[in-house]
Each structure stands twice: as structure tokens, then as C-alpha cells.
């Protein structure tokens with residue numbers, strides 16, 4: 001089996017994840033030999049304008065402090081604020097400006113330029129977005145997609161000779177919810193990166209939520225356990241090794257079809273270490289039987 005890579009996500013940096021923890025996460029992740037990091041212009045999306053671009057600035061500060069040259073950073077662009085508004089700019093000129101800006105700031109640490117949130121169904125407009133990505137490709141970058149409302153339009157245009165991108169596509173994919181079917185036009189090749197594998201920080205037990213829990217900060221309900229989580233909890237407890245929720249979350253993502261990577265969103269170094277330990281153990285063992293059983297649940 002082609003095992004997916006792992007990426008370090010930054011969506012909560014400068015929000016529920018304090019500055020020192022961001023640096024400690026990078027130390028631990030990089031120190032363990034991993035290189036892929038995911039960020040976006042609008043992280044953290046906490047609706048505080050003062051924090052626009054705060055996550056990428058933390059990442060840059062760490063890169064510069066340590067003189068790092070070999071990080072593989074995915075930057076998702078197009079947002080013009082971090083207010084969770086639908087206002088985006090995916091015009092060719094804006095994307096080329098973003099390309100210059102990120103190329104200058106991240107240098108050799110920039111790996112993928114990704115389109116972040118596209119609700120448009122206008123083929124001509126999407127084509128000009130792809131033209132900007134073609135310029136990025138000439139500079140040696142990969143092209144990515146995240147939060148695309150009409151993936152089939154991207155797939156159709158991508159068949160044109162000028163494009164043919166091997167997109168890296170971020171999809172929400174977890175035990176409760178998945179965007180995989182919506183991206184049917186891109187299925188059949190290993191190009192998907194799963195995010196939200198813990199459903200944004202959901203816990204099996206409401207007592208597990210801390211005051212600054214990620215789910216609560218994002219507006220989720222931490223008082224009620226969804227019926228499917230109750231069912232999963234009972235099922236996991238009945239398995240021979242009683243796997244943890246985060247083991248099941250990673251297993252489900254890692255064994256899903258077409259998955260090239262898993263974007264982690266740890267809020268502490270301990271969570272990152274736990275996730276890396278599960279990742280390493282899954283690489284070693286054959287957990288296909290447990291995956292099939294989990295899928296049935």
C-alpha cells in the first residue's frame with residue numbers, strides 16, 4: 001500500500017494555539033523528519049482582522065530563526081480577510097501578486113500554491129485562475145485546491161492542453177463526514193489530502209473538552225455527543241485492543257482510497273506526538289481488516 005504522508009496544519013495558530021506552542025510543534029514535527037506544512041492567507045479564521053496572516057507569519061518567523069530551506073509549505077490563497085466571508089479574489093492578477101509575495105517570503109520553502117474556496121461556476125473566470133497556476137508551475141510549484149464548490153468544472157478545464165495539473169486536493173474526510181464523493185471528477189488518482197480527521201476536534205466524551213477546545217472556538221457544540229459518535233464509542237470499546245478515537249481517525253483517513261496525505265491539526269505537542277506515534281505504527285502494521293470493520297460502522 002502507498003502510505004499517505006502527513007502535513008502539519010496551522011488553522012488554529014495564533015487563535016487557540018499560542019505562539020510558543022506553534023514553534024514547539026514545528027520543532028517536534030521537523031525534528032521527527034517531516035517536512036510538509038499547510039497554511040493559508042486567512043489563518044486563523046477567527047474573525048479578528050488583526051490576526052489576518054498571523055499563522056503564516058508565525059511559520060515564517062520559525063523558518064527565519066532556524067534558517068530552514070527544505071520545508072514543503074502549501075499556501076492557500078485567494079482570501080482577502082479572515083472574517084469567514086465569501087469575499088475572495090481569484091483573479092489572475094491577484095494570484096500572480098500572491099505568487100510573487102509568497103515566493104519572496106517563503107523562498108525554497110514554498111511547495112504548493114493552492115486555490116482556497118471557490119464558489120464560482122463561471123468557466124472563463126476559472127480558466128484565468130488556472131492560467132495563474134500555470135505560471136506558478138513554471139516556477140517549479142505544485143498546484144492545489146481546497147474548498148471548491150464545482151470540482152467538475154476544474155476537472156473539465158484541466159483536460160485542456162495548457163493545464164493538465166496534478167492537483168493536490170484538500171478534502172474534509174473523517175468518520176462522520178466526507179467531501180470525497182463531491183470530488184468524484186478527480187477520483188481514481190492519488191491526489192487527495194484529508195483534513196478534519198477529528199471532525200474539527202470532536203471528543204468521544206464531553207468531559208474531554210478543555211476550556212479552549214478547538215471545536216468550541218469554531219462554534220461547535222461541546223455539550224452534546226452526536227448519536228454516531230456514541231455508536232462509534234461503543235464499537236471501539238468492544239474491539240480487542242479498544243483503539244482510541246484518534247487511532248481510528250487516522251486509520252480511516254490513511255486507508256481511504258486516493259489519499260496522498262493527511263493534514264494534522266494538533267493543538268499541543270502531546271497531541272502531535274500521539275498522532276505521529278499512531279502514524280508510524282499504522283505504517284508498520286496491516287490494519288486493513290480493522291479499516292473494513294470501521295467503514296461498516
Ligand SMILES: NC(=O)c1ccc[n+]([C@@H]2O[C@H](COP(=O)([O-])OP(=O)(O)OC[C@H]3O[C@@H](n4cnc5c(N)ncnc54)[C@H](OP(=O)(O)O)[C@@H]3O)[C@@H](O)[C@H]2O)c1
Pocket residue numbers: 008009010011012038039146170195196197198199200201202209210212213214215246263264265266267270271272274275
Ligand atoms: N478545517 C478546515 O476547514 C480546513 C480546511 C482546509 C484545510 N485544513 C487544514 O487541515 C488542518 C487540520 O484541520 P482540523 O483542525 O479541522 O483537523 P482535526 O484533526 O479535525 O481537528 C483538530 C483538533 O482535533 C483535536 N486533536 C488533534 N490531534 C489530536 C490527537 N492526537 N488526540 C486528540 N485530539 C486531537 C484537537 O482538538 P482540541 O484542541 O480541542 O483538543 C485539535 O485542535 C488545519 O490546520 C488546516 O491546515 C483545514
